[in-house]
Amino acid sequence: MIEVLRGSWALLLGLTLIMLGNGMQGTLLGIRGGIEGFSPFEMSIVMSSYFVGFLLGSTFTPDLLRNVGHVRVFAALGSMISAVLVLYAVAPHWAAWAVMRVVIGFCFSGVYITSESWLNASSTNETRGQALSAYMMVQMIGIIAAQALMNVADPAGFVLFIIPSILVSVAFTPILLTAGQPPAFDKTKALSFVRLYRASPLGCVGMFLVGGIFAALWGMASVFGTTAGLSVGQISIFVGCIYAGGLVFQFPIGWASDRMDRRVLIMALSVIAAVAMLPAVFLELPFWALLPIAVISGGIANPLYSLLVAYTNDFLDNSDMAAASAGLLFINGLGAIGGPLITGWMMQAMGPGGFFLYIAVLMAMLAAYAGWRMTQRPALSSDQTGAFAPLSPTASALAVEAALGAAQEGGPQDTQHGTNTGPGGAPSAP
DSSP: OOHHHHHHHHHHHHHHHHHHHHHHHHHHHHHHHHHOOOOOHHHHHOOOOOHHHHHHHHHHHHHHHHOOOOHHHHHHHHHHHHHHHHHHHHOOOHHHHHHHHHHHHHHHHHHHHHHHHHHHTTTTTHHHHHHHHHHHHHHHHHHHHHHHHHTOEEEEESHHHHHHHHHHHHHHHHHHHOOSSSSOEEEEEEOHHHHHHHHHHHHHHHHHHHHHHHHHHHHHHHHHHHTOOOOOOHHHHHHHHHHHHHHHHHHHHHHHHHOOOHHHHHHHHHHHHHHHHHHHHHHOOOOOHHHHHHHHHHHHHHHHHHHHHHHHTOOOOOOHHHHHHHHHHHHHHHHHHHHHHHHHHHHHHHOHHHHHHHHHHHHHHHHHHHHHHHTTSSSOOGGGGGOOOOOTTTTOHHHHHHHHHHHHHHHHBBBBOOOOOOOOOOOOOO
């Protein structure tokens, strides 16, 4: 890990500052939207727009990098992010925010892809897994720390919009001044969704459902807090607990996933999450009772994402990893677009409890599908599966591909479903 930090400290520092800015904007918009009188459904359109932009960015950024170059793309996207973060306060209208969220989602997606390509290029086969772990940790730590910054000024003013703009602007300085030679981006062969689904039906369906769950947690948690009448401090603690749970639970769940049938673990975790949401659906709980529910929701939703990637990886050849990572992220993105929209509609129809009901229903659907899939395919033994690699759902397909490669190196297999022949080369763009 020391070697990873020595070679990538500037990049990781910059990413931490970027995540501080991104983590602030999501929570801040939910609170400011309530102050401006936007309805939960209007705010759901705003929040969903981010994932539209993120999906577009993951599709078009690789071509931009090949045609224009890493440094120019990185600087242009960073400048656009800083500008949009300030424009939120200048144009406080939900429709304008929705357009800005598409733009900023596109830009953040491009920033993640560019950063991850540099991080992968600076890593060796031996250190790539550690680099991915460090990358995941700085992402989660940045988002958690961002919630504390929500309390330094009045969300009805301009200061909380200026702070993330400054953080993002400053973040690009160490990265651009220390980044080495930009890595080459190669086109990858296509992997149809039909082939991906045949390789892992549970991976595809699960990624779609988890995309909807994570988008609701990421985009609508602050909207829930505003609708429920929580204070700014309470909302920041509530959102922070969601991501703290995701950071803490990744590793014990990862340990368990390498030692048992991953479908059983997926089903069990989904049932636990669905049941844990029910008290908040039917009862008006005090604030302190919401915190363990927040920890459980984030602590299960985030590792489920990594768990589904690991499960899909068990049925992939090395040559399919790049295309499969892009396909999985696209499926996840489609689910993410609908997540805030449905949550906002449910909250408008039945109040704050709709937030938890939506999560409970999707978790129950995932548990039911995982249980059914257990009757359709025999379980692989632990020596036939790759290792679990912790990932953040905010990562791009490049990080997912790198995680697939690192996981397969950690668990060589030779099964009827896929053959891992050894360490692969540096990841290429989706």
